[in-house]
Amino acid sequence: xxxxxxxxxxxxxxxxxxxxxxxxxxxxxxxxxxxxxxxxxxxxxxxxxxxxxxxxxxxxxxxxxxxxxxxxxxxxxxxxxxxxxxxxxxxxxxxxxxxxxxxxxxxxxxxxxxxxxxxxxxxxxxxxxxxxxxxxxxxxxxxxxxxxxxxxxxxxxx
Amino acid sequence: xxxxxxxxxxxxxxxxxxxxxxxxxxxxxxxxxxxxxxxxxxxxxxxxxxxxxxxxxxxxxxxxxxxxxxxxxxxxxxxxxxxxxxxxxxxxxxxxxxxxxxxxxxxxxxxxxxxxxxxxxxxxxxxxxxxxxxxxxxxxxxxxxxxxxxxxxxxxxxxxxxxxxxxxxxxxxxxxxxxxxxxxxxxxxxxxxxxxxxxxxxxxxxxxxxxxxxxxxxxxxxxxxxxxxxxxxxxxxxxxxxxxxxxxxxxxxxxxxxxxxxxxxxxxxxxxxxxxxxxxxxxxxxxxxxxxxxxxxxxxxxxxxxxxxxxxxxxxxxxxxxxxxxxxxxxxxxxxxxxxxxxxxxxxxxxxxxxxxxxxxxxxxxxxxxxxxxxxxxxxxxxxxxxxxxxxxxxxxxxxxxxxxxxxxxxxxxxxxxxxxxxxxxxxxxxxxxxxxxxxxxxxxxxxxxxxxxxxxxxxxxxxxxxxxxxxxxxxxxxxx
Numbered sequence: 001x002x003x004x005x006x007x008x009x010x011x012x013x014x015x016x017x018x019x020x021x022x023x024x025x026x027x028x029x030x031x032x033x034x035x036x037x038x039x040x041x042x043x044x045x046x047x048x049x050x051x052x053x054x055x056x057x058x059x060x061x062x063x064x065x066x067x068x069x070x071x072x073x074x075x076x077x078x079x080x081x082x083x084x085x086x087x088x089x090x091x092x093x094x095x096x097x098x099x100x101x102x103x104x105x106x107x108x109x110x111x112x113x114x115x116x117x118x119x120x121x122x123x124x125x126x127x128x129x130x131x132x133x134x135x136x137x138x139x140x141x142x143x144x145x146x147x148x149x150x151x152x153x154x155x156x157x158x
Numbered sequence: 159x160x161x162x163x164x165x166x167x168x169x170x171x172x173x174x175x176x177x178x179x180x181x182x183x184x185x186x187x188x189x190x191x192x193x194x195x196x197x198x199x200x201x202x203x204x205x206x207x208x209x210x211x212x213x214x215x216x217x218x219x220x221x222x223x224x225x226x227x228x229x230x231x232x233x234x235x236x237x238x239x240x241x242x243x244x245x246x247x248x249x250x251x252x253x254x255x256x257x258x259x260x261x262x263x264x265x266x267x268x269x270x271x272x273x274x275x276x277x278x279x280x281x282x283x284x285x286x287x288x289x290x291x292x293x294x295x296x297x298x299x300x301x302x303x304x305x306x307x308x309x310x311x312x313x314x315x316x317x318x319x320x321x322x323x324x325x326x327x328x329x330x331x332x333x334x335x336x337x338x339x340x341x342x343x344x345x346x347x348x349x350x351x352x353x354x355x356x357x358x359x360x361x362x363x364x365x366x367x368x369x370x371x372x373x374x375x376x377x378x379x380x381x382x383x384x385x386x387x388x389x390x391x392x393x394x395x396x397x398x399x400x401x402x403x404x405x406x407x408x409x410x411x412x413x414x415x416x417x418x419x420x421x422x423x424x425x426x427x428x429x430x431x432x433x434x435x436x437x438x439x440x441x442x443x444x445x446x447x448x449x450x451x452x453x454x455x456x457x458x459x460x461x462x463x464x465x466x467x468x469x470x471x472x473x474x475x476x477x478x479x480x481x482x483x484x485x486x487x488x489x490x491x492x493x494x495x496x497x498x499x500x501x502x503x504x505x506x507x508x509x510x511x512x513x514x515x516x517x518x519x520x521x522x523x524x525x526x527x528x529x530x531x532x533x534x535x536x537x538x539x540x541x542x543x544x545x546x547x548x549x550x551x552x553x554x555x556x557x558x559x560x561x562x563x564x565x566x567x568x569x570x571x572x573x574x575x576x577x578x579x580x581x582x583x584x585x586x587x588x589x590x591x592x593x594x595x596x597x598x599x600x601x602x603x604x605x606x607x608x609x610x611x612x613x614x615x616x617x618x619x620x621x622x623x624x625x626x627x628x629x630x631x632x633x634x635x636x637x638x639x
Contacts, residue, residue: 022288027334030316031315068476069475081473085269130330133282
């Protein structure tokens with residue numbers, strides 16, 4: 001990252017929210033958490049398709065891992081039932097652990113890939129696991145509307 | 159920034175968005191005069207919260223207390239009057255087993271009653287607007303007097319076509335198996351039914367507790383019934399039937415309570431055992447959604463194929479966390495800069511109108527537009543809970559009213575440790591007082607994509623009306639740019 005992290009307040013003055021794209025859930029495999037990997041048209045000029053699809057696929061893998069029903073989750077469930085679910089006062093459920101991992105992953109992706117391109121991914125847990133919200137930012141310094149247009153003379157706000 | 163693509167890429171340079179939460183600037187100076195409010199205090203559904211948001215129940219809890227009293231009184235009488243005799247004459251294991259069962263029953267009851275059943279949070283204004291656009295695009299333009307067709311979306315789940323309905327209250331397309339409970343006014347995931355005995359909805363997150371509760375309660379009822387009868391018989395062998403009844407009058411009451419409740423509780427346990435083994439909800443079973451009577455090739459797409467897997471999935475599967483952050487602190491937003499994009503300018507004026515309208519008391523009334531439907535409950539089950547389906551009384555407005563159903567969101571990334579989110583719910587109970595009002599109105603978070611305004615100063619929720627008016631004027635001015 002060639003740029004330093006600014007205080008969020010300062011950045012608000014230099015970047016403005018232009019649009020938000022929502023990736024909906026994919027219910028083709030049931031009610032387990034999966035998001036559609038369709039590449040939204042608004043992002044075509046902002047980010048490469050493979051990068052984006054990679055992020056979404058990775059998120060789907062993490063969610064599948066959280067909701068996977070296997071030996072470990074059954075053991076956790078039975079142990080919890082045997083202790084009248086008091087055990088969750090001391091330890092986290094597997095789901096919560098994976099959600100933390102997802103939060104870290106999204107933050108890392110934002111820092112490395114999305115923020116430099118003026119995009120921001122919101123963790124789906126904050127939207128009730130309904131959508132992945134991608135906010136599209138524009139540089140305030142550029143004149144007029146930038147979205148979807150061909151290259152303009154961008155005046156850097158630096 | 160050249161990405162090496164064929165598509166034209168703008169040459170604007172972007173300042174990267176800071177992905178670390180800068181907390182001090184945002185919250186300083188806002189909360190000096192009032193303690194930080196928690197999100198449960200502005201939750202839009204008709205739920206009651208206790209213990210500072212840790213406990214969540216439905217509004218009507220009278221029947222829950224009845225359940226509790228019945229269980230405790232009957233068990234208490236059993237332990238006080240029958241157990242001494244049985245422990246000394248038969249075995250002390252009886253009160254021990256009874257005690258374990260009793261504790262388990264209460265534990266499961268509390269867990270089922272107090273936890274979040276799997277409530278889906280309502281859509282943010284941005285999401286709602288986005289969905290509206292998609293729906294309007296799909297349906298095409300309609301005349302002024304024309305009532306738009308009910309909004310549905312079809313998805314194919316494991317080979318079966320399932321219709322997703324649009325919830326007018328929550329402004330979302332309900333996921334499969336979710337339903338809107340009209341008593342609690344929430345969409346609940348994997349909605350089973352609203353149980354008045356438990357005082358809460360039964361959904362994805364508390365179904366296993368509910369099932370274990372009725373299962374263990376049926377064991378407890380049978381246990382108490384059997385041993386009270388044993389006690390009376392043993393006593394009457396010694397002293398005669400009538401004097402046995404006189405010696406332990408509580409036994410009569412216990413037998414009556416147990417006799418009348420065991421049928422319904424056992425029936426319910428059996429019914430839910432069947433539902434679990436076939437991976438259906440009460441709702442689906444009543445409607446016959448997956449019955450072969452509907453269509454020859456109808457099958458349940460959610461079932462795993464065998465009974466054991468279905469049971470394990472329902473009872474021992476992973477427990478998803480609550481999607482509504484009840485105990486999170488409400489933080490005031492940072493001001494959002496104005497956007498100049500032309501694609502979203504249509505949102506400017508509509509959002510502004512909705513925000514001006516947000517100050518009116520109209521939004522504080524109970525939501526009349528309840529577009530969801532709860533399950534129609536069977537006559538056979540002893541669960542009351544009339545979740546009648548209500549037709550939407552008004553079509554939702556384009557970029558609809560954010561007041562009751564929206565959650566404004568900060569544009570900062572969430573710091574994993576603190577939930578910095580700002581919800582702008584105006585709960586039906588809240589009267590439009592100057593206090594909370596400034597919170598709801600010009601919060602820039604409501605300005606969805608396109609409508610982002612920039613009050614020059616940081617927004618102070620404790621501000622007086624004059625400041626509130628100022629910012630509104632500022633918003634109007636900026637939006638006309």
